Amino acid sequence: MSRTYLITGAASGIGKATSELLQSRGHKVIGADLQNADINGDLSTPEGRQNLIDEATKLSEGRLDGVIANAGIQFPKPITLKVNYFGALATLEGLRPLLLKSDAPRAALTCSIASLHPQDEELMKALEDRDEEGAVKRGAELEEMGQSDAYKNYSCSKKAIAKWMRRAAPSEDWAGAGIPLNAIAPAVVTSPMTKDLVNNPEGRKLLEETTPMPLNGWMDPEQAAKLFAWLVSEENTHLCGQVIFIDGGYDALTRGDSTW
Template sequence: MHEGRTYIVTGAASGIGAQTAKVLKAQGARVIGVDRNEAADVDQFFKADLSDPASIDGLIAALPDGVNGLANIAGVPPTAPAAVVMRVNLYGLQRLTYGLIPKLADGASIVNLGSLAGFGWPNSVAQSKAALALTLEDDVDGFCDAQGLNDDDTGRNYFLSKEALIIWTMQNRWTWRDRAITMNCVSPGPVDTPILSDFVQTLGERAEEDMKVMDRPGTPQDVAPVVSFALSEHAKWFRGANLTVDGGMSSHILSNIHQF
């Protein structure tokens, strides 16, 4: 499916990113992995801290031209400090993406790892717009303080990072249409990776309730093929979309809200 194509996968050292790199390679792609930790199963690896502007800019300069897609998978859970969550999950991702646009091949696909945690974006539009007004070089700590994210132990930092990411993806549905570059989101429900316990720790009873409703948590193997599809030429008419891969959780929440 991906013969002759090259993709950049961030977060390639663990979980969903590592599995995505594996699937893409098995499907014929050349994979460039990016992570703060060494990634094993990739063709080329670049170490970078995706919360740090200088590290991201160095990475952009080092990456090759003509890449066919970017999978923005690196992320941190809500147990990290709020500003770190916002920097890695949103602002660093944006800086890398904007910086890479001139280097991507025409027709490239950008896929952002959202989350079921971003499902509530329609109820947080004002806060998401405020978040999206910042960049990685702005006062993210000050923003998190002003929004009460540092005093919040409900995971609001993580939820906001994913809500804003889904909104930003929609905003960019046609930004690079002249070059046929697409951007979409893939939003998993709870996935059994090293950070699942962080979600359970932060969300407490809410996570336990979710787990009871689901037949099982997802696995990286459930999610990676969806990212692969979203990167592929088969997905070229998806633009600004949010592909949910959550064992039915978002349908379940909507069915409850609307009493279907």
């Protein structure tokens, strides 16, 4: 049976691959991105977030079967917090009423192995308090402190959205409403976001040293798309609040058995 999905970050990378896969299976996909999408807008702004909700409501005729909050950026700057965390929250919470109209609603988001990397406690608190102004202020301070601290804008954005998802998924609003909510956490994906690194010897060496992926190495966006397609399918009835590391073994290699 054909379903209607909305995917943010649909113009490239994992979002594009997922959109194409779902369409090839006969589903309708409403894509959202900065440009070249059904809905063009900037999720780093309140206006862009509201536009997404308004346009999605119109294009879906008020009903969605699945939402994939995939849009994200990797800059060591505060704008990353605005897109990856506050933009993702606005997407999932703003479109949840449309999911409630579906007989089998599903939702998923893109996290990252960066959620395992060092974070800044002050920034994490601002994010968890939904203090966007405070988060941006702290993010700017980290940017000024040097490369390793500036990177925490990215790692914190992914850790915070993963923590929100874990808390929200079993709640009355999501599980109680019959909506499985989960996340994928990729490692190195060959996409526009990583092309500058993978296309030069120094970048490749850096990735190989910092992000070991013993199972088959770096992956194409299509591999993540297949996982997303299952997460938002009717077949997924009981997976709830899981961050699934699709990472070639990076999580298991670096964290060992700590999950137990």
